[in-house]
Amino acid sequence: QSMLTQPPSASGTPGQSVTLSCSGGTSNIGSNSVSWFQQVPGTAPKLLIYRNNQRPSGVPDRFSGSKSGTSASLAISGLQSEDEADYHCAAWDGSLSGPVFGGGTKLTVL
Amino acid sequence: EVQLVQSGAEAKKPGESLTISCNSSGHSFKSNWIAWVRQTPGKGLEWMGMIFPDDSDTRYSPSFQGQVTISADMSINTAYLQWSSLKASDTAMYFCARLIGSSGWFDYWGQGTLVTVSS
Numbered sequence: 001q002s003m004l005t006q007p008p009s010a011s012g013t014p015g016q017s018v019t020l021s022c023s024g025g026t027s028n029i030g031s032n033s034v035s036w037f038q039q040v041p042g043t044a045p046k047l048l049i050y051r052n053n054q055r056p057s058g059v060p061d062r063f064s065g066s067k068s069g070t071s072a073s074l075a076i077s078g079l080q081s082e083d084e085a086d087y088h089c090a091a092w093d094g095s096l097s098g099p100v101f102g103g104g105t106k107l108t109v110l
Numbered sequence: 111e112v113q114l115v116q117s118g119a120e121a122k123k124p125g126e127s128l129t130i131s132c133n134s135s136g137h138s139f140k141s142n143w144i145a146w147v148r149q150t151p152g153k154g155l156e157w158m159g160m161i162f163p164d165d166s167d168t169r170y171s172p173s174f175q176g177q178v179t180i181s182a183d184m185s186i187n188t189a190y191l192q193w194s195s196l197k198a199s200d201t202a203m204y205f206c207a208r209l210i211g212s213s214g215w216f217d218y219w220g221q222g223t224l225v226t227v228s229s
Contacts, residue, residue, distance in 0.1 A: 032213065033214075033215070035215035035216070037216075043221070043222075044205055044219040044220060044221050044222055045155070045205070045207075045216075045219050046219070047215065047216065047217050047218075050210070050214075050215040050217070051215070056217065088154070088155055090155075090215065090216070092213040092214070096157075096171065096172070097169065098157045098159075098160075098169065098171050099145075099157045099209075099215075099216075100157070101147075101154055101155040101156065101157070102154070103153075103154040104154050104155070
């Protein structure tokens with residue numbers, strides 16, 4: 001089961017900004033960095049954010065990440081129709097000695 | 111360009127064995143951890159385990175220890191995930207992914223292998 005908590009769904013209209021949340025604990029987000037993935041149904045996850053707020057080459061700066069304590073957030077500005085996807089957070093967990101994921105948030109662009 | 115290419119979809123019966131593969135290119139296969147991640151509609155993404163091909167150091171999630179075997183063949187840059195006796199509950203999409211560092215993040219993913227176990 002997921003050890004990070006994400007809301008199951010979120011929505012926004014084109015051009016709007018949305019923020020997706022990810023909540024964990026002291027053994028994961030509280031002591032390790034967070035990454036975020038975008039997954040279009042039927043495809044593999046794609047890395048969007050690593051080390052809490054770093055974007056890989058090619059990821060638009062409309063996507064930004066932040067972390068505070070045992071929670072993290074992914075902000076998407078200037079929402080576009082192609083942003084409609086599932087978004088997953090992840091962090092290393094010291095108790096598991098492995099990564100844990102959130103259950104994913106399905107973002108709908110209305 | 112780093113690429114992870116997985117073997118195709120499988121349809122199996124309970125009790126059968128199965129090995130799926132993940133072929134890497136575009137990077138130093140032996141010097142990167144390769145992990146396996148399960149995705150099911152009900153439980154989302156779950157880390158199963160990982161292997162460091164250079165020395166075959168292999169680590170498993172407690173949830174999957176004893177249920178699967180992870181291995182690698184450096185001569186063909188390929189990692190494997192193996193079941194000796196499949197259950198219906200193993201029905202899922204399985205991804206391989208490259209892990210940055212030993213406790214970092216997944217930067218490249220395979221396209222996924224759908225495993226269906228049904229009598």
